[in-house]
Amino acid sequence: MASTKVSLEVNNNQADAVGNVTNLLAKIAVDENVSLANIIDVDSGKGDESQQELTDGVNKNEAAFHSVSTRPSVRRTPQRRLQVGATPSRDGKRMRDRPRGGRGKGKDDQVDSTAPKDVAMKNAVMMLNEMFPPPSAPQYRVTSMTGTPNNPTFSMICMLLDQTFEGTGRSKKEAKLAASQKALQEMFGKDFTDGGEREGSGNTSNPRSLSEIDSWLELEGKNPVSILNELYPGVIFQLVSAEGPSHAPQFCVRATLASLSYEGRGISKKEAKLHASKALLVHIHRVGFDPMTGNMKSSEEGLPDTLRADGHSWADKVGGLVREQFNRLFDGTTYSKRKVMAGVVLDESGSTSVICVSSGTKCVNGEQICLGGSSLNDCHAEVVARRCLVAWLYSQLEEAILGKTSVLTKDHDGGFCLKQGVSLHLFISTAPCGDARIFSLHEQPVSGSNCLTGYAGSSGEGNRGKLRSKIESGMGTVPLPEERKLQTWDGVMSGERLLTMACSDKILAWNVVGVQGSLLSHWLKPIYFSSITVGSRFHPEHVRRALYGRVGGHDQQALQLPAQYRLNQPPLLATTSPEARQASKAQEYSLNWVVGFSPEVVLGSSGKTTAGNPSRLCKKNLAKNFMRIFNLPGAIPTAKKSLANLQQGQVRASRYSDLKHLAKDYMEAKTRLVNKLVERGAGRWVEKPVEQDEFFMDQWGGPTIATLLVWCYYYGTSHQRHYPERSWELSLASRSLHIIIV
Numbered sequence: 183m184a185s186t187k188v189s190l191e192v193n194n195n196q197a198d199a200v201g202n203v204t205n206l207l208a209k210i211a212v213d214e215n216v217s218l219a220n221i222i223d224v225d226s227g228k229g230d231e232s233q234q235e236l237t238d239g240v241n242k243n244e245a246a247f248h249s250v251s252t253r254p255s256v257r258r259t260p261q262r263r264l265q266v267g268a269t270p271s272r273d274g275k276r277m278r279d280r281p282r283g284g285r286g287k288g289k290d291d292q293v294d295s296t297a298p299k300d301v302a303m304k305n306a307v308m309m310l311n312e313m314f315p316p317p318s319a320p321q322y323r324v325t326s327m328t329g330t331p332n333n334p335t336f337s338m339i340c341m342l343l344d345q346t347f348e349g350t351g352r353s354k355k356e357a358k359l360a361a362s363q364k365a366l367q368e369m370f371g372k373d374f375t376d377g378g379e380r381e382g383s384g385n386t387s388n389p390r391s392l393s394e395i396d397s398w399l400e401l402e403g404k405n406p407v408s409i410l411n412e413l414y415p416g417v418i419f420q421l422v423s424a425e426g427p428s429h430a431p432q433f434c435v436r437a438t439l440a441s442l443s444y445e446g447r448g449i450s451k452k453e454a455k456l457h458a459s460k461a462l463l464v465h466i467h468r469v470g471f472d473p474m475t476g477n478m479k480s481s482e483e484g485l486p487d488t489l490r491a492d493g494h495s496w497a498d499k500v501g502g503l504v505r506e507q508f509n510r511l512f513d514g515t516t517y518s519k520r521k522v523m524a525g526v527v528l529d530e531s532g533s534t535s536v537i538c539v540s541s542g543t544k545c546v547n548g549e550q551i552c553l554g555g556s557s558l559n560d561c562h563a564e565v566v567a568r569r570c571l572v573a574w575l576y577s578q579l580e581e582a583i584l585g586k587t588s589v590l591t592k593d594h595d596g597g598f599c600l601k602q603g604v605s606l607h608l609f610i611s612t613a614p615c616g617d618a619r620i621f622s623l624h625e626q627p628v629s630g631s632n633c634l635t636g637y638a639g640s641s642g643e644g645n646r647g648k649l650r651s652k653i654e655s656g657m658g659t660v661p662l663p664e665e666r667k668l669q670t671w672d673g674v675m676s677g678e679r680l681l682t683m684a685c686s687d688k689i690l691a692w693n694v695v696g697v698q699g700s701l702l703s704h705w706l707k708p709i710y711f712s713s714i715t716v717g718s719r720f721h722p723e724h725v726r727r728a729l730y731g732r733v734g735g736h737d738q739q740a741l742q743l744p745a746q747y748r749l750n751q752p753p754l755l756a757t758t759s760p761e762a763r764q765a766s767k768a769q770e771y772s773l774n775w776v777v778g779f780s781p782e783v784v785l786g787s788s789g790k791t792t793a794g795n796p797s798r799l800c801k802k803n804l805a806k807n808f809m810r811i812f813n814l815p816g817a818i819p820t821a822k823k824s825l826a827n828l829q830q831g832q833v834r835a836s837r838y839s840d841l842k843h844l845a846k847d848y849m850e851a852k853t854r855l856v857n858k859l860v861e862r863g864a865g866r867w868v869e870k871p872v873e874q875d876e877f878f879m880d881q882w883g884g885p886t887i888a889t890l891l892v893w894c895y896y897y898g899t900s901h902q903r904h905y906p907e908r909s910w911e912l913s914l915a916s917r918s919l920h921i922i923i924v
Contacts, residue, residue, distance in 0.1 A: 544786025
């Protein structure tokens with residue numbers, strides 16, 4: 183191909199140089215088969231380099247003038263490469279080179295600025311800005327701010343193409359994002375809150391086969407974000423929220439692949455992204471992660487560890503359900519702050535639902551304990567969650583006795599048991615207080631892991647495995663004394679510190695005697711948790727030892743229990759993302775919610791509601807539930823042998839403690855647990871003063887005990903008081919009389 187050589191003589195005068203270049207451009211002509219293109223480097227450097235000769239003898243100053251004349255919109259930057267070319271002739275006619283900018287285009291060639299461009303799936307605000315560049319770019323404006331200064335709610339509108347879309351959020355950033363998502367949803371008919379769908383991001387319903395990867399072992403030790411990007415380069419990460427104070431923020435990042443999204447949380451965006459990647463890998467490829475290191479774990483054959491992956495997947499699901507339910511109930515209220523959260527999830531053959539949620543970290547003051555069972559002794563979240571579960575089981579038992587839909591079914595040995603395929607799962611936002619938590623408080627999880635890996639020690643070493651008691655009206659636990667400790671009513675009332683067993687010890691007891699309690703044991707077969715998930719401060723060895731390991735073990739004599747009772751050893755799971763640590767003073771209140779009921783707020787120091795009424799979870803109201811079940815038609819014939827031989831009058835005349843001790847198998851199982859703990863050197867279990875369980879059951883069977891004030895006057899009055907079994911009519915003619923009927 184022939185080429186045209188251009189020789190320029192440059193005048194040292196800049197004005198002459200500009201004229202030479204301009205005249206030259208007007209004279210250049212190119213054959214229709216020849217294309218002339220000069221690649222010019224524009225360098226802003228000084229000194230000898232500025233004198234360097236360029237292609238075809240044009241020096242740097244000439245190149246600068248040349249580029250300005252052909253592309254006036256190009257900014258001079260170091261080493262920027264510009265393409266200067268002459269357009270080929272059309273129909274054999276010569277054409278003058280024209281600037282490439284939009285100004286040189288005709289009206290027919292102009293692009294409609296209101297037409298959206300094709301963009302990749304990402305943050306909704308970024309998508310709108312890319313789809314609609316200026317002058318059609320979206321405009322945002324804050325319309326209102328409601329709520330308190332420390333918990334505001336912002337409203338913002340997005341104005342785009344003469345349309346208005348509104349969004350709200352706890353910050354202006356969240357409100358802007360919500361408005362942008364609303365705009366995308368209404369304009370394109372898709373829900374973009376989860377990142378939408380994206381082509382080429384992978385088919386998650388049929389994930390890549392293992393043959394596409396050399397070996398899962400090659401991926402071990404890699405960062406989960408790197409692993410995910412190797413498998414699916416199209417994964418999208420989106421910051422969902424940033425909560426908490428500036429000194430202790432909590433970030434939430436969502437990882438989206440096609441229509442599948444999972445979230446991760448952390449104290450930084452990087453950590454949240456890491457946990458989101460782990461959650462997505464777990465759910466798509468059944469990848470397991472070593473609880474001690476946080477690294478990806480493979481089986482000996484180099485395949486994914488699906489057993490551990492199932493645990494991660496289930497832990498994230500349970501934790502997410504409880505967290506979402508708690509936030510749905512209390513987010514945006516004055517009670518949203520909490521130190522510890524707990525909840526129970528019901529699984530019915532794959533269908534999951536939340537039964538109850540709770541929060542709290544306080545115990546009752548010694549002077550507030552009640553002889554009538556009207557105060558809650560322990561308002562720690564996991565203990566309250568278990569009492570919520572007991573209240574729910576009473577309602578399920580009532581449905582079963584009446585022949586309605588229930589999770590309970592008749593057991594062939596008498597009483598009721600859970601139906602086949604029904605299981606209960608406990609979630610706690612942090613390791614329970616006591617032996618499961620005390621020896622790992624100073625540790626921090628390794629990067630990318632929610633598990634602690636410090637020295638576990640052996641049972642008995644440095645108080646490991648010991649029973650502990652909670653601090654009255656405070657937080658933390660202390661080891662119980664070696665000698666037998668008997669708490670008395672007058673001693674506590676005189677100022678002696680009230681001792682309450684730590685949550686680790688109570689969960690250990692639930693793994694032996696069940697979660698149903700002693701009264702429900704008259705109808706129910708022992709019910710155990712099928713899994714326990716911990717959201718943070720999870721040390722596998724400490725938690726395992728505390729919740730069942732200190733009374734188990736193959737090298738020592740096994741715990742002998744009555745029929746139907748066993749040492750439950752549920753899977754102990756950790757979520758992929760750690761629960762946020764609430765860096766604030768512990769709240770005085772405890773929250774609880776049971777499905778079918780409204781939330782309740784209890785003051786931990788008094789054990790009663792904020793209005794001063796007994797909680798629905800106190801002994802008094804649980805005894806009331808017992809009597810309601812007992813009075814149902816068919817309740818006694820369906821009860822177990824421990825209750826079947828009692829007459830209705832005998833139960834009404836019994837004390838609360840009497841009915842507890844009538845559940846002989848339950849009490850025997852608890853006694854053997856206490857003796858085994860003493861045998862293992864863990865200490866002696868401490869009970870509350872016996873007086874608080876001495877109230878009579880008939881007090882809650884109906885208004886058979888009442889206080890009646892009747893005022894009579896000189897000329898006589900009559901007062902009629904109706905009771906369930908009889909009515910009283912008093913007619914007296916005397917002076918003022920004060921009558922008390924008890």
